[in-house]
Amino acid sequence: MPLFRLSERIEFPPAWLARSDGLLCIGGDLCLERLLLAYQKGIFPWFSKNEPLLWWSPDPRLVLFPDTINISRSLKKKIKKTPFKITVDNAFEQTIISCSKPRRGGIEGTWLVEEMIDAYIQLHKHGYAHSIETWHGNALVGGLYGVCLGGFFFGESMFSLESNASKIALVALATLLKTHGFDMIDCQVTTPHLLNMGAVEISRDRFLKNLASSIARKMNPSIWDPSQPLDPLPQNEKK
Numbered sequence: 001m002p003l004f005r006l007s008e009r010i011e012f013p014p015a016w017l018a019r020s021d022g023l024l025c026i027g028g029d030l031c032l033e034r035l036l037l038a039y040q041k042g043i044f045p046w047f048s049k050n051e052p053l054l055w056w057s058p059d060p061r062l063v064l065f066p067d068t069i070n071i072s073r074s075l076k077k078k079i080k081k082t083p084f085k086i087t088v089d090n091a092f093e094q095t096i097i098s099c100s101k102p103r104r105g106g107i108e109g110t111w112l113v114e115e116m117i118d119a120y121i122q123l124h125k126h127g128y129a130h131s132i133e134t135w136h137g138n139a140l141v142g143g144l145y146g147v148c149l150g151g152f153f154f155g156e157s158m159f160s161l162e163s164n165a166s167k168i169a170l171v172a173l174a175t176l177l178k179t180h181g182f183d184m185i186d187c188q189v190t191t192p193h194l195l196n197m198g199a200v201e202i203s204r205d206r207f208l209k210n211l212a213s214s215i216a217r218k219m220n221p222s223i224w225d226p227s228q229p230l231d232p233l234p235q236n237e238k239k
Contacts, residue, residue, distance in 0.1 A: 002017075003019065003023065003024075003025065003026060004017070004024065004025035004026070005025065005026050005027050006025050006026065006027040006028035006055075007027075007028075010031075010033050010034050010037055011037070012024070012025065012037065012038060012041055012043055012055070013025060014041075015041055015042045015043055015057035015204060015208060016057075016204065016205070016208075018056070018057045018058070018059070018204075021058075022056045022057060022058030022059065023054060023055075023056055024043060024055050024056060024057050025054075025055045026052050026053065026054055026055070027052060027053055028053055028055070029053070030045065030053070030115055030116065030118075030119035031119075032119075032122055032123065032126060035119060035123060035147075036123075036128065036149070038055060039147055039149055039154055040149065040211075040215055041057075041208075042057050042061075042204070042207060042208045042211050043055050043056065043057045044056055044057075044154065044156075044188060045116065046111055046188075047111060047113075048111050048113070049113050056188075057204060058188065058189060058204070059203060059204035059205075060190075060201035060202060060203055060204065061186065061188070061201065061202055061203075061204055061207040062186075062187040062188060062189060062190045062191075062194060062195075062199050062200070062201055063184050063185060063186055063187055063199060063200065063201075063202055063207065064155075064174065064184070064185040064187055064194065064197065064198060064199040064200075065183075065184060065185075065198075065200075066174040066175075066177040066178035066182055066184075066185060067174075067178050068198050068200075069170070069171060069174040069197060069198045070196065070197050070198035071171055071233070072196075075164055075167055075168070075171070076233070078163070078164050078168070079168055079171070079232050079233055080233075082136070083136070083137075084134050084135065084136060084141075084165070084168055084232070085134075085135040085136075085229055086132065086133065086134055086135070086168065086169065086172040086229060086230040086231070086232050087132075087133045087135065087226065087229055087230065088130060088131070088132055088133070088176070088224055088225070088226055088228070088230055089124075089130055089131055089224055089226040090131075090133055090226050091131065091133050091140055091143070092121070092124045092129070092130070092131040092145060093121055093124075094133075094140055095131040095133055095140070095143040095144070095145050095159070096112070096117055096120055096121065096131070096145050096157070097117065098140065098143065098159045098161075099112055099143075099144075099145065099156075099157040099158065099159045100112035100113075100117060100157075101159065112157060120145065120147075120156070123147060124145075127221070127224075128147055128148060128149070129145060129146065129147050129148070130145065130146065130147075130148055130153075130224050131143055131144065131145040132144050132145075132169040132170075132172055132173045132176075132230070133169065134160075134162075134165040134166070134168050134169045134172075136162060136165075139161075140161075141160070141161045141162040141165045142158070142159060142160040142161060142162060142164075142165020142166045142168065142169055143158065143159060143165075143166065143169045144156075144157065144158035144159075144166060144169045144170060144173065145157060145158075146185075146186075148219075148224075149214075149215040150214050150215035150216055150217040150218070150219060151181065151182045151183040151184075151214040151215070151217040151219055152182070152183060152184055152186065152211060152214040152215050153173070153177060153182060153184070153185045153186070154185075154186040154188075155170075155173075155185050155186055155187050155188070156188075158170065167197065168232050169232075170197060171232050171233065172230045172231070172232040173185070175230070175231065175232065175233065176223065176230055180219065180220065180223045181219075182219070183210065183214040183217075184210060184211075184214060186207075187199050
């Protein structure tokens with residue numbers, strides 16, 4: 001498949017024209033309108049420092065259905081024993097900046113360059129991007145952020161400064177989305193960590209069909225109420 005170059009017009013080629021590695025097009029910008037259109041079409045930006053802006057739509061696509069998240073015994077025990085507090089949208093900027101910092105083992109989150117961070121902060125200010133934060137006392141020790149359209153949550157990145165802190169944020173997100181009838185969490189690219197948490201690969205075709213119907217749904221915006229702490233465990237997992 002050819003690699004498409006975007007112009008100043010806010011448009012994308014069909015996602016199914018992506019190359020075998022998922023790369024669809026190059027160029028454009030990260031303005032609010034273009035980013036929202038990309039997510040509506042199953043496309044997301046992902047590039048590193050000193051690279052041009054790259055847009056992707058992989059096949060297969062890794063997704064997590066909120067009601068099928070896998071909570072291991074050890075993780076459940078950790079949640080019950082450790083006095084973590086989970087919040088939503090209390091520290092979006094701090095969360096995304098933390099996601100951009102070097103990971104354990106020296107692997108850097110180089111794709112979260114400054115222009116990406118600024119773009120998602122704008123999405124957050126307009127009510128489209130949200131964060132789940134894990135706190136130990138007054139310290140932010142883990143969390144994740146992503147984009148929400150209709151009944152679909154597009155997970156972008158997570159970080160952890162304490163053992164399992166990002167996993168707990170993901171469990172809390174899945175519990176919240178299940179409670180409010182959301183359809184799916186997009187995990188984008190397959191990793192062993194997410195597979196262990198219950199994520200599964202589906203075809204791009206199925207992903208796009210599910211996406212089209214899900215983003216058309218009208219969801220209650222109060223789900224993202226920052227004044228309410230989140231319960232990381234669903235009721236059936238508390239025994």
